[in-house]
Amino acid sequence: MSELGTIKGSVTPNPASSDSRLTPPWRFSFLEDVFDEERYFLLLSVFIGIFSGLAVVCFRLAIDWTHLALLGPLPQAHTWRLFAVPALAGLAVALLAIHVFPGIGGSGVNQTKAALYIFNGYIPFRTAIGKFVCAALAIGGGHSLGPEDPSLQIGAGLASALGRQLQLSREKLRLMAPVGAAAGLAAAFNAPVSAVLFVIEEVIGRWSAGILGSVVLSAVSSVVIVRGFLGSEPLFRIPVTTFRRPAELIAYAVLGIIGGAASVLFAKAIGLLRPCLKALPHWTQHFQSAVAGLLVGLIAFLGAPQVMGAGYDFMDQAMRGQYAWKLLAGLAALKIIATTLSFTSGTPGGMFAPTLFVGAMLGGAVGGVEHVWFPHLAGSTGTYALVGMGVLFAGFLRVPMTSVFMVLEVSGNYEIIVPVIVANTFAYVVSRSLQPIPIFDLLTRQDGLVLPSLEEAREETNSPHRRRYASPSLHNP
Amino acid sequence: MSWTLPKLVPRSAPAVLLVLTLAAGVAFAAVSHLVNRYNANQQARGRKLYQQGLADVSAGKLDAAVEEFRAALTCDPSNPQFQLSLGRALRDTGRLDQADSYLLALWQRAPQDGTINLALGRVAARRGSVDDSIRYYHNAMYGVWSADADANRCKARMELIEFLLQKGARAQAQSELVALAASLPPDPHLHLQAAEYFAQAQDYRDALSEYEQVLRLNRGDPVALAGAGEAAYRAGHYLTSQRYLQEAVKANPQDAHSRPQLESASLLLHTDPFVRRISDAERTRRLTGAFLHAGDRLKSCARAKGVNLENASANSTTSLSASTSSNALASLAQRWLAMKPDLRHLRTPREDDLPGAIMDLVFQIEQQTANYCAEPRGVDQALLLLSRNREGADQ
Numbered sequence: 001m002s003e004l005g006t007i008k009g010s011v012t013p014n015p016a017s018s019d020s021r022l023t024p025p026w027r028f029s030f031l032e033d034v035f036d037e038e039r040y041f042l043l044l045s046v047f048i049g050i051f052s053g054l055a056v057v058c059f060r061l062a063i064d065w066t067h068l069a070l071l072g073p074l075p076q077a078h079t080w081r082l083f084a085v086p087a088l089a090g091l092a093v094a095l096l097a098i099h100v101f102p103g104i105g106g107s108g109v110n111q112t113k114a115a116l117y118i119f120n121g122y123i124p125f126r127t128a129i130g131k132f133v134c135a136a137l138a139i140g141g142g143h144s145l146g147p148e149d150p151s152l153q154i155g156a157g158l159a160s161a162l163g164r165q166l167q168l169s170r171e172k173l174r175l176m177a178p179v180g181a182a183a184g185l186a187a188a189f190n191a192p193v194s195a196v197l198f199v200i201e202e203v204i205g206r207w208s209a210g211i212l213g214s215v216v217l218s219a220v221s222s223v224v225i226v227r228g229f230l231g232s233e234p235l236f237r238i239p240v241t242t243f244r245r246p247a248e249l250i251a252y253a254v255l256g257i258i259g260g261a262a263s264v265l266f267a268k269a270i271g272l273l274r275p276c277l278k279a280l281p282h283w284t285q286h287f288q289s290a291v292a293g294l295l296v297g298l299i300a301f302l303g304a305p306q307v308m309g310a311g312y313d314f315m316d317q318a319m320r321g322q323y324a325w326k327l328l329a330g331l332a333a334l335k336i337i338a339t340t341l342s343f344t345s346g347t348p349g350g351m352f353a354p355t356l357f358v359g360a361m362l363g364g365a366v367g368g369v370e371h372v373w374f375p376h377l378a379g380s381t382g383t384y385a386l387v388g389m390g391v392l393f394a395g396f397l398r399v400p401m402t403s404v405f406m407v408l409e410v411s412g413n414y415e416i417i418v419p420v421i422v423a424n425t426f427a428y429v430v431s432r433s434l435q436p437i438p439i440f441d442l443l444t445r446q447d448g449l450v451l452p453s454l455e456e457a458r459e460e461t462n463s464p465h466r467r468r469y470a471s472p473s474l475h476n477p
Numbered sequence: 478m479s480w481t482l483p484k485l486v487p488r489s490a491p492a493v494l495l496v497l498t499l500a501a502g503v504a505f506a507a508v509s510h511l512v513n514r515y516n517a518n519q520q521a522r523g524r525k526l527y528q529q530g531l532a533d534v535s536a537g538k539l540d541a542a543v544e545e546f547r548a549a550l551t552c553d554p555s556n557p558q559f560q561l562s563l564g565r566a567l568r569d570t571g572r573l574d575q576a577d578s579y580l581l582a583l584w585q586r587a588p589q590d591g592t593i594n595l596a597l598g599r600v601a602a603r604r605g606s607v608d609d610s611i612r613y614y615h616n617a618m619y620g621v622w623s624a625d626a627d628a629n630r631c632k633a634r635m636e637l638i639e640f641l642l643q644k645g646a647r648a649q650a651q652s653e654l655v656a657l658a659a660s661l662p663p664d665p666h667l668h669l670q671a672a673e674y675f676a677q678a679q680d681y682r683d684a685l686s687e688y689e690q691v692l693r694l695n696r697g698d699p700v701a702l703a704g705a706g707e708a709a710y711r712a713g714h715y716l717t718s719q720r721y722l723q724e725a726v727k728a729n730p731q732d733a734h735s736r737p738q739l740e741s742a743s744l745l746l747h748t749d750p751f752v753r754r755i756s757d758a759e760r761t762r763r764l765t766g767a768f769l770h771a772g773d774r775l776k777s778c779a780r781a782k783g784v785n786l787e788n789a790s791a792n793s794t795t796s797l798s799a800s801t802s803s804n805a806l807a808s809l810a811q812r813w814l815a816m817k818p819d820l821r822h823l824r825t826p827r828e829d830d831l832p833g834a835i836m837d838l839v840f841q842i843e844q845q846t847a848n849y850c851a852e853p854r855g856v857d858q859a860l861l862l863l864s865r866n867r868e869g870a871d872q
Contacts (some may be wrong), residue, residue, distance in 0.1 A: 050501045051500075055505050073526065229508065229509070320574075320575055320582075321578055322572075328801055
């Protein structure tokens, strides 16, 4: 087994691993002391952040433009466009993904991770372009997917392309992908700390001090760019919330348990449906995304247009207590169905936003029910919706650290930290007990790859006799 | 299809950084252009939707307006005007929690804004929360207004007063009214409104003062004349009341409310034995008349209640075993009978205390009979009002 990870099945040859790249291109004689390789890489990280930030701004505009052009500013139920647009968008995306931009399906997190551990940091520039175009069309066209994971891959793709252009050493080229990924994700979420933590938890899969500086620099610079263009306000402006009585933690713990169970349901649905669809004849892939779009559109047409796209506006409304708990619960269930359909059909797009959506709706619903039984609870529906987001993040994506900081950063509210930690811990424990393999690892294995993960490392720490992988090194390939 | 980028970047680190800086500058400018165009388009679209929403509000289509404002907000999420309008529309459709969340988000950003505080005050008023209403309305009164600050502050205070009066919080309403009256500009409409609020708060003296202010600004205003007449009547200033009511009836002969009040005021003025500038004979006539009317009222009330005043007065032990009302009426009858012979001493100059004693008894009879029997009419009603005014004056 390789130190970098193991590839099961066929692997695309790595263009970045030719001998010519082994020699670092440090040919400049003057200013050599000033621009040593480490400092040069740090400076490059800032540029990666700037370019990724600019790319993500354009990506978000592209999604919004597509959405406005195809569906209008606020889609209403019972209009024919609701199922026609996602179906046609799905058909176009499938054709592009098969014939023009192969390998752009899925969220992009695993592809970036594979680039780091298997392909020496190589992500084709075509993939970044394809991801941009197809994800914008799919998400803007109403598929139940989010823009964050594609942003991560676009950032990583840009960084990889830049690294190749600059003929960096193989060691540095490998590191470009996570640096760009952090920049892309930070820009998409407007949350640098969460992006850094996610890249460490999920993309790199281990704590590495060597790359931390570059990842932080790129994330911060991309966020500065995005805030310059799109504003510095948090993603959600939740109503004022306070946490006073420790007894209320029980209510949040219940939310954590329910959220953990919902995470398992969500992961199982994707884990079961995806191989089934992949096993279908190849020609059906031309239509899988269109059929998924049709079904998602049908859900919207029948009365739940909220499930379309990323759904941030509706999350915002849920946090402002604009839906009754029954509707919130229904939307959470329908979003799980819609996202499962969109994602497993191979439509390019991310799972971050749907996870947040399901979490917000579920949290709001649980909070609403708890308020019926215990009217004295101080937390508003918005508070529970916010905590619910973190719960699904911890339970479904299995990134406990990121889930806590993500809630704090997207809301700008630090009063809620204790309930978030409690609820996320319960969700994480429940999810891990019922679904031992995290969703990203499951998808990687379904694709025939085995990559290291921080969760596996945690398992190894707990059970040293169950080691399955040699710990990969980022600096000594 | 080849997607390999040409090798454009030099290999010298400073040159690389220079090229990257230039490239970043160009990309920045290009994205700025894109974003500006996008924002301009979105703002234009948002304004269009907002105007449609305002038109829907004007047409009373509040649900449609809510959707339009929401759509406008998706185009320009940080626009405070859109948020405020959405909050107001949600409030007017009764979705108070939703309205609160939008307005509170705005309030967090601009807690000093008078418009936002006024909108929040109205939501609190719709909820019926006195404390929150007072807080937000006060914030609105002392907050910052972008235009027409005095008028808006006055309007906010009037809304608060109206709400407090509806909730029966008279003391708080009166304190707001005092502040309002002191800050009102010389506008007869505003003073008229303030006078009506004072009247609703049962502060008739200040109401009269405000009506008089209206009449100083707008002589002959029939509404102010009628209001001043009624306020003076309720304040016990019957002469003033009569004067205003006469003018009110003269200004508006169709005024069905002022005419009976004028008759009542005139009757009071002709019944009251303590009114100044009447002769002793007239005073004696009024005292005798009041005493006899009170006696008749007592007898008719006793008849209606089935109380035999003669037996009761003959046998006090029987009356003791009767009901409280019978006892009270019998006791009054005894006192009335005992005092009747004294009427002839009214013209004696030495009997200075007698008029007061007679009217005390008259007032007691009118008050007790009003408690036990139907509301009096005519002279009895006038005597009852006199008794109440005297009681108020004594207190």
